[in-house]
Amino acid sequence: MVNSLADACCALKNAERARKKEVIISPASKEIQQILRIFQRHAYIGEFERYDDGRQGKFKVALQGKINECSGLIRLNYKTNQFDLLERRLLPAPGLGLIIMTTNQGIMTMKEAEDNQIGGHALCYIY
Numbered sequence: 267m268v269n270s271l272a273d274a275c276c277a278l279k280n281a282e283r284a285r286k287k288e289v290i291i292s293p294a295s296k297e298i299q300q301i302l303r304i305f306q307r308h309a310y311i312g313e314f315e316r317y318d319d320g321r322q323g324k325f326k327v328a329l330q331g332k333i334n335e336c337s338g339l340i341r342l343n344y345k346t347n348q349f350d351l352l353e354r355r356l357l358p359a360p361g362l363g364l365i366i367m368t369t370n371q372g373i374m375t376m377k378e379a380e381d382n383q384i385g386g387h388a389l390c391y392i393y
Contacts, residue, residue, distance in 0.1 A: 272338025274338075276338075288328050292322070294324055297368075310332050345385040346379070363393025364377075365390075376388075
């Protein structure tokens with residue numbers, strides 16, 4: 267089974283460690299596009315664009331040198347009362363980094379899901 271989100275996170279992390287200016291993420295999907303928008307909104311990455319390669323499409327992402335760790339997760343369901351435990355387990359310090367979740371109201375950060383009092387599946391994290 268292929269986890270394209272985990273592959274995209276691994277590509278971002280490896281390109282950052284190699285101090286590259288940009289990275290190509292393939293295949294492109296709406297899920298990855300929404301997650302890249304969240305990363306961009308929180309200033310972990312710069313601009314990104316989708317282009318068609320005649321197959322499934324690719325993203326060209328400009329890097330800013332702010333990613334220390336980025337990883338895709340097994341999609342486990344978490345309730346709002348389990349968010350603190352999840353944050354302590356995945357992030358190095360409280361409030362440092364993002365955990366991206368998919369909920370019944372769309373893809374959002376764990377903080378937004380907590381504000382809306384909705385649980386969901388954890389997709390990935392970045393710090």
